[in-house]
Every structure is written in structure tokens, then in C-alpha cells.
Amino acid sequence: MDFILSKNQLMVQKSVRKLATEVLDEWAPVLDREARPLPPEIVAEMGRLNIWGIQAPQQFGGAGLDSISYAIAIEELSRVSATVGLGVTVHNSVCLAPLLKFGTPEQTERFARDLATGRKIGGFTVTEPQAGSDAASIQTIAVPDGDHYILNGQKAFVTNGGVGELFLTAASLDTSKKTAGIALFIVEKSMPGFEVGKIEDLMGMRGNMVSELFFNNVRVPKENMLGRPEDGFRISMQTLDIGRIGIAAQALGIGRAAFEAAATYATERKQFNKPIGTFQGVSFKLADMKTALDAARLLIYRAADLKDRGLPFSVESAMCKAFASSTAMRICLDALQIFGGYGYVKDLPVERFFRDAKVTEIYEGTTEVMKIIIGNSIIKEFSRL
Amino acid sequence: MLSIAVTIKQVPDTQKARFDPKTGTIDRSGTESIMNPDDLHALEMALSIKDRFGAVITAITMGPPHAIDVLDEAYALGVDSCVLVSDPAFAGSDSLVTSKTLSSAICKLGALDIVITGCEAIDGNTGHVGFQLSEYLDMPLITQIHKFDVCDGHAVIERLYGHEYQKIKVEFPFLMAIGKNSNRVRIPRLADINACLDKKIITFSMKDLGGTTMEYGSAGSPTVVIETELFSHKRTREVFSGSPGDKADLLVHKLKKHNILRY
Numbered sequence: 001m002d003f004i005l006s007k008n009q010l011m012v013q014k015s016v017r018k019l020a021t022e023v024l025d026e027w028a029p030v031l032d033r034e035a036r037p038l039p040p041e042i043v044a045e046m047g048r049l050n051i052w053g054i055q056a057p058q059q060f061g062g063a064g065l066d067s068i069s070y071a072i073a074i075e076e077l078s079r080v081s082a083t084v085g086l087g088v089t090v091h092n093s094v095c096l097a098p099l100l101k102f103g104t105p106e107q108t109e110r111f112a113r114d115l116a117t118g119r120k121i122g123g124f125t126v127t128e129p130q131a132g133s134d135a136a137s138i139q140t141i142a143v144p145d146g147d148h149y150i151l152n153g154q155k156a157f158v159t160n161g162g163v164g165e166l167f168l169t170a171a172s173l174d175t176s177k178k179t180a181g182i183a184l185f186i187v188e189k190s191m192p193g194f195e196v197g198k199i200e201d202l203m204g205m206r207g208n209m210v211s212e213l214f215f216n217n218v219r220v221p222k223e224n225m226l227g228r229p230e231d232g233f234r235i236s237m238q239t240l241d242i243g244r245i246g247i248a249a250q251a252l253g254i255g256r257a258a259f260e261a262a263a264t265y266a267t268e269r270k271q272f273n274k275p276i277g278t279f280q281g282v283s284f285k286l287a288d289m290k291t292a293l294d295a296a297r298l299l300i301y302r303a304a305d306l307k308d309r310g311l312p313f314s315v316e317s318a319m320c321k322a323f324a325s326s327t328a329m330r331i332c333l334d335a336l337q338i339f340g341g342y343g344y345v346k347d348l349p350v351e352r353f354f355r356d357a358k359v360t361e362i363y364e365g366t367t368e369v370m371k372i373i374i375g376n377s378i379i380k381e382f383s384r385l
Numbered sequence: 386m387l388s389i390a391v392t393i394k395q396v397p398d399t400q401k402a403r404f405d406p407k408t409g410t411i412d413r414s415g416t417e418s419i420m421n422p423d424d425l426h427a428l429e430m431a432l433s434i435k436d437r438f439g440a441v442i443t444a445i446t447m448g449p450p451h452a453i454d455v456l457d458e459a460y461a462l463g464v465d466s467c468v469l470v471s472d473p474a475f476a477g478s479d480s481l482v483t484s485k486t487l488s489s490a491i492c493k494l495g496a497l498d499i500v501i502t503g504c505e506a507i508d509g510n511t512g513h514v515g516f517q518l519s520e521y522l523d524m525p526l527i528t529q530i531h532k533f534d535v536c537d538g539h540a541v542i543e544r545l546y547g548h549e550y551q552k553i554k555v556e557f558p559f560l561m562a563i564g565k566n567s568n569r570v571r572i573p574r575l576a577d578i579n580a581c582l583d584k585k586i587i588t589f590s591m592k593d594l595g596g597t598t599m600e601y602g603s604a605g606s607p608t609v610v611i612e613t614e615l616f617s618h619k620r621t622r623e624v625f626s627g628s629p630g631d632k633a634d635l636l637v638h639k640l641k642k643h644n645i646l647r648y
Contacts, residue, residue, distance in 0.1 A: 011581070012578055016575075050576045063579050
């Protein structure tokens with residue numbers, strides 16, 4: 001048991017913090033206000049620093065780091081710009097990670113380098129207008145045709161949709177088979193019939209071009225299927241287990257940003273001739289924030305560590321995601337309250353943190369779905385007794 | 386291919402450090418250690434020369450064993466080899482003995498084209514080492530560097546001071562002292578961070594450099610600290626009276642007197 005970060009992890013923290021504060025900080029409010037993505041030169045600079053391939057092997061241009069380092073990096077990015085943290089974590093943990101884990105050597109050879117270096121941004125898409133938490137009810141279909149599958153259907157709320165060039169896409173080979181009929185395909189933007197639909201006008205995370213995707217007779221080569229035909233749903237669920245660690249780290253970053261802003265403000269703002277932080281009504285809020293952030297961080301590191309040890313981490317991943325996201329939301333609520341009227345204006349970033357935090361309770365499985373996963377595991381464990 | 390040595394130092398983070406009001410010294414026990422800020426700029430200068438003209442860079446530090454942290458950081462930034470100059474006998478060295486010890490270590494690295502130091506360290510703030518190395522290594526020292534180029538086997542350097550530029554042509558080898566205005570330090574790549582701890586660090590002890598304990602550390606140092614006291618900057622306010630024209634004349638006069646305005 002070791003509760004101290006390693007030398008390497010501390011260096012990762014310092015380096016990503018430097019990137020976030022020196023490069024991304026000035027962009028964070030701009031991306032939010034103008035609902036635009038990062039400029040390509042900054043995406044490229046992040047690629048040079050291995051941000052698009054944090055855990056990918058060095059042979060593919062990644063950094064080959066452990067999962068705790070990954071969580072640290074996502075926390076540091078999201079503390080400054082949650083929307084940048086989102087793009088990075090989705091690209092890394094639900095596109096590149098499953099490609100590396102489940103892809104054939106030919107598939108990794110073909111796609112991993114472009115993703116790990118950030119030359120191509122990736123995404124992962126299961127959700128459809130009528131299929132959210134009930135992921136097995138997707139209507140996008142794949143029909144075999146010689147050496148290809150022909151994909152038809154529509155995806156919704158696709159993170160990185162507007163900027164991505166490669167999407168792991170779930171499609172059903174046989175809708176009557178439900179989960180067993182779902183396959184995953186590596187779909188490239190350049191394939192004819194692939195179309196980016198409406199870019200969503202979001203409440204928060206406005207710098208991510210979350211969009212609809214349309215598939216109109218998209219011919220996907222058979223060698224682009226990830227795993228076996230019947231593996232799609234299983235791979236998707238395992239991918240989300242990984243993804244949730246990143247989303248939890250993102251929520252942690254947002255919560256920490258709101259906490260740090262509130263703590264600073266509480267020492268500067270004076271009412272009744274005293275800094276407001278000296279009133280227990282405020283300091284107790286700050287105490288709860290700090291405690292919850294630490295608890296969330298430890299849950300995240302534990303899930304990340306289990307993953308690296310090759311042990312089951314699905315329940316732990318759900319726990320850290322549910323706890324970190326509700327922590328972030330609660331901290332943003334309290335931070336906004338501490339800022340009073342100044343928290344409600346757009347001149348200060350707290351209202352942005354508030355808007356950004358909400359979606360961490362929704363995407364990559366809602367808090368309710370996390371509780372189903374955790375609850376099912378409890379029932380399974382205790383019904384054996 | 387140029388051969389470059391960069392001297393770097395581990396220092397307490399004096400921005401976060403606590404001072405002992407009785408002794409006037411830094412309480413090092415509770416203070417985080419960092420690479421001296423000017424030395425990061427010295428490394429960046431070496432790395433940018435490597436990017437533009439090709440170079441092999443050796444980072445060299447003198448200090449206790451935990452000073453290897455700054456060498457790991459140097460590896461993460463992209464240097465090619467690292468040397469730790471460390472021996473219990475070196476403890477308590479003043480700037481003169483530090484420079485002498487460092488220069489002996491630098492001489493063991495073989496032929497060098499450029500030696501780069503930071504202007505000064507944030508713990509001692511003497512700014513001596515660059516000048517003293519220049520004497521011990523018998524290399525000219527160039528300071529206040531604004532622009533660096535290599536042309537026909539020479540370095541062409543623009544120096545910036547006050548309102549003036551000076552452009553000079555220098556033969557190798559030479560020494561440069563770099564301050565924080567010279568460049569913007571790069572962010573290390575995560576892959577290089579991952580690899581940096583596995584890289585080899587060469588250690589030079591007193592045995593490697595030769596000599597006796599009387600020549601090193603506090604025993605060999607002529608500097609004696611008699612007393613240290615806390616120093617505070619005081620600002621005084623001055624109000625000019627008279628007509629606006631008189632006040633402007635007086636202000637210009639004062640600014641010229643303090644060399645802030647020169648023309």
C-alpha cells in the first residue's frame with residue numbers, strides 16, 4: 001500500500017499542470033464562450049507532449065504511462081479546461097485504449113500511431129436517439145456484403161463528433177439477438193456515406209463538438225471489425241469501465257477548480273470586517289469539499305491501480321465515477337454559493353465549472369446506471385451466502 | 386555536432402520557503418526542492434541549440450545524492466547524459482570552491498564547445514559561478530544573451546542590455562550565463578518523463594577529481610559568513626510641487642539620475 005505518488009507520477013503532474021496553466025488557461029473561457037474547438041496548432045502541441053497517447057506504447061508514439069498517471073493528467077487538464085479534458089479522455093480511454101486492447105496487430109499498426117500522436121482524433125459511439133442507458137436497443141445495423149459490412153443508422157451525443165476522424169461504432173448484425181447481435185466497427189470519417197450531423201449547443205463542455213453522426217450505406221471493410229462479431233457489446237462495456245476512470249478524473253479536476261476558486265475567494269472577500277472564510281458557514285463548506293475531493297481521488301487511484309494489476313475493476317470504476325461526479329456537482333453548487341452574486345456572473349469561471357460539472361453525472365453511464373452496476377454486484381455477492 | 390555542458394543546481398523553492406528569523410537562514414527541512422529557475426533557462430538554451438544545430442548535451446550538478454532529482458528532470462527535458470558531482474567532502478563549499486570543483490568535473494567531460502550556466506541561484510543569489518568558471522576553464526563568458534546563431538564555425542550572439550544591442554562573433558569554446566528573459570522553457574514530453582528515471586547518471590566523487598579534503602567544501606572555502614540578516618525593500622513616496630512643466634522636468638531629471646531614462 002502506498003499513498004504517495006511516485007517520482008514519475010509527480011513529474012507527469014507537474015508537466016501537465018504546466019501545459020494547462022501556460023497554454024490552455026487562456027483558451028478555456030474562449031472555447032466555452034464561442035463554442036469552438038481548440039486551434040489545430042495547440043492540438044498538435046499536445047500531440048508532441050504525448051497527451052493524445054498517454055498510455056499508448058512508445059512504439060506508437062505514446063507515453064506508455066500507468067493508469068494513475070493517466071488520471072493525474074486528466075485531472076490537471078480538466079481543472080483548467082474541462083472541455084479539453086473531455087476530448088482527451090474520450091480519445092484516449094474509449095477509442096485508443098480498446099483499439100490497443102482488442103485490436104488485431106494489423107489494426108493497431110494501421111490506426112494506433114495516428115491516434116496516439118493526435119494526428120487523428122478519435123471517438124466511441126453507442127448512444128442513439130432512442131438508445132441511451134438501454135444500449136442493447138440500438139437500431140444502427142450492419143449488413144454483410146462480400147468483404148464489407150454496410151452500415152446504416154444514426155448516433156447521438158457523440159463526443160469529439162465534429163472534429164474526430166475515427167470512431168469505434170456499435171452496430172447490430174441482428175437486432176433480435178439484442179446484446180449478442182452487436183458488433184464494433186472502426187469507422188473513418190473519410191468513408192463515403194459517413195456524415196456529421198448537428199453540432200449540439202451544449203450547456204457546458206462547449207468546446208467539444210458533440211454531434212450527431214449519420215451512416216448512409218457506409219461500406220466498412222470486414223477487417224475493420226474490432227473483436228469477433230458477437231463481442232461488440234462486451235467490448236463496449238469493458239471500454240466504458242476504462243472510460244469511467246477518466247470521466248471521474250475529469251469530475252475531480254472540475255471539483256478541484258471550483259474548490260480552489262472558492263477557498264481563494266473566501267480568504268479575500270470581506271464582510272462584517274472579516275474574510276468570509278472565517279465564518280463557519282463558509283469554512284465548513286470548504287472542509288466538506290476538501291474531504292470529498294480527497295475521497296474521490298483515492299477511489300479513482302484505487303480503480304486505476306486495479307486496472308493496471310489486471311484485477312477486476314468494473315464496480316470500483318462505477319463507484320469512483322458516481323462519487324467523483326456527484327462530488328464535483330455538489331462542490332460547484334457550494335462554491336457558487338460562497339461566491340454569492342459574483343458566482344452567478346459570467347466574468348468569473350465558477351458558473352462555467354458548474355455547467356461543465358453536470359454532464360459528468362450523465363455521460364459514460366448515468367449515476368443511476370453506476371448504482372445499478374454497484375447494486376447488482378452487491379446482490380450477487382450476498383446471494384451466494 | 387556541438388558538445389555542450391550545462392551546470393544546474395537543486396535549490397529550495399524560496400518562494401514557498403520559511404526563513405528562520407533567528408539565524409536568517411532558510412528552513413530546508415520543510416521546503417520542497419526544485420531546479421534553480423535560471424538553470425531551466427540554461428537547459429532550454431542548450432536544447433534549442435541542439436534542435437537547430439545538433440548537439441550533445443551533458444547536464445552536470447553538484448550537491449548531495451538527492452540532487453539527482455534535477456538530473457532526472459534534465460533527462461525528461463531532453464539532455465543526452467547527466468553527471469552528479471557529489472562527495473561528503475564537498476559540503477559547505479562557497480561559490481569559489483563550487484566553481485573550482487565544477488570546473489574540474491567539466492574538464493573530465495572531454496572537449497566542449499559551450500558551457501552554459503544560469504545567471505544566479507535563488508538560494509544564494511551570488512551570481513558568482515559563471516564568472517569564476519570562466520576563469521577556471523579559461524573560457525570567455527557571455528551574458529545577457531538575446532539571440533544565438535552559428536555561422537562559419539563561430540557563434541554569432543546578440544546581447545541586449547539597457548537600450549542597446551551588441552552583436553558579437555565568438556570562437557568556441559566559450560561560456561554563457563542565461564537568465565529568465567532569454568527564452569521560454571519547454572514542457573517535457575510524457576514519454577520522456579516515463580523514460581527519464583531509467584537513464585544512467587555518472588557520479589564524480591572527490592576521488593575522481595583528485596585532491597584532499599582541505600581543498601574542498603567548507604575547509605577549502607575562503608568565504609566566512611559572519612552574520613545574515615533579513616533584508617526588506619522599502620519604497621518611499623515623493624510628491625513634486627510646482628507647475629506641470631516643472632514637475633515633468635523634475636521627474637525626467639530623477640529618472641535620468643537613476644539611469645531609468647538615458648536620452
